[in-house]
Amino acid sequence: MTSKIFHSTVLVAVLVLLCSLVTVMGVLYRHFTGVQVEQLKDELSLAVTGTEQYGNAFLENVEADRFRITWIDTDGTVLFDTQADQNTMENHADREEIREALGTGFGSAVRISSTLMEQTYYEACRLYDGTVLRVSANGESAWSLMLGMLGPVILIAVLAIGISAFLARRKANKIVEPLNTLDLERPLANDTYEELFPLLRRINRQHLQIESHMRKLQRKSDEFAQITSHMQEGLVVLDKQSNIRSINAAAIGIFRTDDDCVGSSFFRLNHSNALRQALNDALDRGHGTAMLEQEGRVYRFDMSGIRSNGNLLGAVILAVDVTQAHSGEQMRREFSANVSHELKTPLQGIIGSAELLESGMVNPEDELRFVGHIRKEASRLVNLIEDIIRLSQLDEGVDMPTEQVDMLELAEDVKLLLKNDAAEKNVDIKVSGDGFSLLGVRRLLHEIVYNLCDNAIKYNVPGGTVSIHAEGNCLRVQDTGIGIPDAHKERIFERFYRVDKSHSKASGGTGLGLSIVKHASAYHKAKILLESTPGKGTTVTIRFP
Numbered sequence: 419m420t421s422k423i424f425h426s427t428v429l430v431a432v433l434v435l436l437c438s439l440v441t442v443m444g445v446l447y448r449h450f451t452g453v454q455v456e457q458l459k460d461e462l463s464l465a466v467t468g469t470e471q472y473g474n475a476f477l478e479n480v481e482a483d484r485f486r487i488t489w490i491d492t493d494g495t496v497l498f499d500t501q502a503d504q505n506t507m508e509n510h511a512d513r514e515e516i517r518e519a520l521g522t523g524f525g526s527a528v529r530i531s532s533t534l535m536e537q538t539y540y541e542a543c544r545l546y547d548g549t550v551l552r553v554s555a556n557g558e559s560a561w562s563l564m565l566g567m568l569g570p571v572i573l574i575a576v577l578a579i580g581i582s583a584f585l586a587r588r589k590a591n592k593i594v595e596p597l598n599t600l601d602l603e604r605p606l607a608n609d610t611y612e613e614l615f616p617l618l619r620r621i622n623r624q625h626l627q628i629e630s631h632m633r634k635l636q637r638k639s640d641e642f643a644q645i646t647s648h649m650q651e652g653l654v655v656l657d658k659q660s661n662i663r664s665i666n667a668a669a670i671g672i673f674r675t676d677d678d679c680v681g682s683s684f685f686r687l688n689h690s691n692a693l694r695q696a697l698n699d700a701l702d703r704g705h706g707t708a709m710l711e712q713e714g715r716v717y718r719f720d721m722s723g724i725r726s727n728g729n730l731l732g733a734v735i736l737a738v739d740v741t742q743a744h745s746g747e748q749m750r751r752e753f754s755a756n757v758s759h760e761l762k763t764p765l766q767g768i769i770g771s772a773e774l775l776e777s778g779m780v781n782p783e784d785e786l787r788f789v790g791h792i793r794k795e796a797s798r799l800v801n802l803i804e805d806i807i808r809l810s811q812l813d814e815g816v817d818m819p820t821e822q823v824d825m826l827e828l829a830e831d832v833k834l835l836l837k838n839d840a841a842e843k844n845v846d847i848k849v850s851g852d853g854f855s856l857l858g859v860r861r862l863l864h865e866i867v868y869n870l871c872d873n874a875i876k877y878n879v880p881g882g883t884v885s886i887h888a889e890g891n892c893l894r895v896q897d898t899g900i901g902i903p904d905a906h907k908e909r910i911f912e913r914f915y916r917v918d919k920s921h922s923k924a925s926g927g928t929g930l931g932l933s934i935v936k937h938a939s940a941y942h943k944a945k946i947l948l949e950s951t952p953g954k955g956t957t958v959t960i961r962f963p
């Protein structure tokens with residue numbers, strides 16, 4: 419802007435200067451020409467008077483150093499000339515001023531020299547005898563006048579341009595200075611040119627609008643950050659080059675990264691082909707999914723392409739932890755397979771024994787043994803079906819009626835129920851402790867104590883003991899049996915898991931007892947503690963909250 423003001427000012431100054439010079443020169447030129455013509459006319463009238471009175475004698479003696487006097491006959495022949503020999507001069511009849519004078523009595527003309535630098539003024543008058551007297555003088559042409567003044571004109575022009583440039587710069591800086599110091603943050607607080615106020619008011623209005631938009635955007639962005647930071651699902655927003663634009667806390671946890679990953683490629687977080695393929699599907703076709711196992715957890719990634727007016731902007735990735743559902747699904751599959759297998763085995767035993775009895779191939783003394791086998795397998799089947807029903811009830815998580823249960827009393831009941839089994843195995847069973855009572859589901863608490871005691875007898879040794887101790891908030895079942903090797907301790911609470919399958923089956927085990935204990939304890943928010951040494955015995959403690 420400063421240079422624009424500067425250039426315009428200098429240009430105006432130069433134009434004004436040029437116009438002034440041309441005008442002054444024109445006026446001067448006209449003035450000098452007028453003076454010269456007047457002088458010439460005066461000289462002519464003197465010369466006419468002299469020539470009419472004294473003829474050639476006047477002309478020969480006249481002092482004509484500044485003027486040239488020529489006397490021309492009526493036919494154009496030069497009769498006398500003060501500067502040349504009249505005999506060598508050509509006929510003047512066709513000269514403009516002569517023709518005019520011959521015709522009207524007076525004539526005048528101006529002729530420019532071939533170099534344009536000089537011009538000659540002619541004034542002619544017809545004498546009483548018809549001849550013509552002409553006076554002429556040389557003067558500078560306008561062109562030569564201009565050339566003559568060129569030096570001073572250039573000097574003045576340079577000076578004028580210099581001064582106007584200097585003044586223009588100062589003025590331009592002075593005009594622009596208040597504009598440069600404008601406070602655009604607070605437009606209305608400026609003390610500046612009045613003409614700027616409509617603009618400043620507009621800027622102020624726009625400021626207010628922008629501030630309000632910014633506040634709204636900030637609020638929305640804060641809300642978004644709040645929502646996404648508290649989400650349990652991982653959320654990642656990518657641009658179309660698959661670079662991370664935003665990532666929430668959950669996703670940072672899933673990929674074991676930090677905030678610095680924003681701006682870098684998503685594939686730096688995970689190189690898996692499944693994710694790459696899903697992202698390609700999302701970008702190309704709008705949606706893609708992938709399952710990924712990360713640090714022992716299973717995640718499902720749902721990816722969607724983001725488009726606006728048909729243009730691809732990027733993708734959004736939602737990562738959901740499906741570990742539970744995944745393992746639940748897997749457990750259900752395994753459970754169904756196990757149940758079918760566990761049901762089939764006793765049934766096959768029953769059918770086999772029944773077929774043998776039917777065929778009559780069994781010796782009468784063995785018949786009782788076969789019938790006993792059928793009864794044993796059938797009761798194992800019943801046990802199994804009962805255990806499955808209990809477990810599925812626990813799986814469904816239905817609310818069951820609770821009541822105050824005395825755990826010492828419960829232990830005594832179980833002892834009574836298992837008395838025969840214990841005696842059969844030559845195992846001594848006793849109950850001890852001050853006892854305690856709790857608000858719980860009697861049936862489930864009974865299952866816990868029964869299954870733990872049943873195992874303590876089943877996996878005991880002849881002459882061994884089982885002690886049930888109820889005190890404080892703990893129920894402890896201790897045996898002196900075969901114990902459980904460390905490698906199996908983690909898994910014995912899984913459904914159908916047995917350390918020794920044949921031992922379990924021989925003693926009528928279903929492989930579901932400890933699963934029921936686990937679920938029934940969880941239902942009461944109780945913790946299970948297992949201590950076992952192979953060859954020495956096992957202690958299971960159930961600690962109620």
Ligand code: ADP
Pocket residue numbers: 869873874876877897899900901902910911915916917918922923926927928929930931932933956
């Ligand atoms: P099962 O019907 O086979 O007894 P459980 O679920 O009750 O099934 O127990 C799972 C496995 O844990 C058993 O097969 C057995 O190998 C082991 N087990 C359970 N309790 C004891 C114990 N007190 N002593 C030794 N092993 C045990």
